[in-house]
Amino acid sequence: MSSTEELLRLAQPGGKNAAVAIRRLLGLGATVLDKVVTAFAVDPYNSPGLAEVIRRNRSPEAVSVHLGNLESDSLPLARYSMEAVGASGNQAAIQHLVEILTDEDRFETRRALAASALGAHADSDVLAALRETVDRQAARVAEEEEPQSLLIKAVVALAKHGDHSRAPLLLEIASNPDSEAQEEAVQALEVAVTDGMIETLATVSRDPSPIFAVLAAKPLFLLGDLKSYETLQAMAQSDEHDVSQTAMSYLWRLLGTEPRDVDQLNVARREWAPVASAMSRGICYRAGRPVDITQLVETLRHSDDTWLIGQLTDELQNRTGIDVQGAILWEQQQELAHLVNERRFALGALYRWGHLQEIPCG
Structure with a gap:
């Protein structure tokens, strides 16, 4: 395995079998980054291995290449280039992401990509820019029904830095069946934490569309407390197979019990009962014990x-x-x-x- 072209071919699909090629390409650094980008651009939505090479190339030389792709017409290329810059620690380069984030003349899709990338780096300028963006977007959404993805991405980025102060905004969107960003807001609660979120997720789990209940199960599992368990148990009794199966899957992992099919729910509930009886509120559980x-x-x-x-x-x-x-x-x-x-x-x-x-x- 020597030629760059062969490495690109082997790395493209990603996964365990592509790991050696991905490592080799990363070892070659910025010298092959242009070729990686060119190959990625041919089929950006089906090249996860090449995306991995792009986002993990963070040397000063590579950052110079990435800066030229932040404004690419290819949003996948812009996304992974921004991720590389955000994780590079290069202050001057990261400032370019801040400029994109705060430029209200840009499309919100690209600003949202910048917000996500800034979840990898925290300094006072980044945090201030994220907070200001959330507050401005919240005001615009309230007044003009603006798109909400930028707000959500910025709230999640702040949460990754330990600031969950804007997370209540997610509950408003997650509870709004008329919002096009409802699914995204529910998923954001996997990272952002705020009082009232379990009740919101419980309400979402009863939505007529099963997709929302399926999405709500994961943040409940990650919270792993007694009230989350109770909500997941209620979801396991859903008539929707996907909802009940997803809830049971997370319950097995949370409680440490053996998997059972949905048609064995009564048996599963008897097995869950002694584990749940030992759980206390205010503690995050995993595999039947405090995580x-x-x-x-x-x-x-x-x-x-x-x-x-x-x-x-x-x-x-x-x-x-x-x-x-x-x-x-x-x-x-x-x-x-x-x-x-x-x-x-x-x-x-x-x-x-x-x-x-x-x-x-x-």
Whole structure:
């Protein structure tokens, strides 16, 4: 495996089998970045491996290339270029993202991409720009029914930096059946935490459209408290198969019980009961015990189940803010375990992107 063209072909689909090629391309750095971008542009929506190479190329030389693509007509290319810049730590380059975010003459789609990318870097200018953007957008939405994706992306970016003060705005959108951004707002509650969100998710879970209940199940699982369990249990009794199956899937993981089919719900409920009876309010649970992030890492390290690895990667990223996907790509699971141990995450505590949060009320 030597030629760049062969590496590009092997890396394109992403996944476990493409990891070696992705690492080789990343090792070549900015010298092949233009070729990666060109190959990605041919089929940007079906090239996750090449997207990974773009977003992880963060050297000063690579950042110079990315800056030329922030305004690309290809939104996928602009997105991954912005992600690379946002995670680069290059202050001057990150300022370009701030300028895009705060320029109200630009399309909101591109400003939303910049907001997401700024979730990877926190300084006073970035945080101030995100807060101002949310507040301006909230006023515009209230007055003019403006698109809400930019507001949501900026709220999530702030939450990744530990600022959940604007998260209540998500509840208004998630509760509004007339909002085109309702699904996005529900998903944003996987990261942003605020009082009242469990009640909102419970209401959403009863929507006639099952897609909203399916989306509501994940943030409830990630909260992992007793009230979330009660809401998921109610969802497991839904007549909609997708809703009940999704809720049960998350309940198994939350409670640490064996999977059962929906038609065995009564049996499952009997198995859940003794686990739930030992749960206390205000504690985040996982596998039937107060969540232990170090144990989740150990499960990830020793699992050969591709589905489970993907689920744990996403969950650990959400809880710790650590680049778990990168650790897997570079085969650094042992280093990941050391890093998590050093952080000393408290048992049973709710974390979002590495920041300790209170379990929300209602």
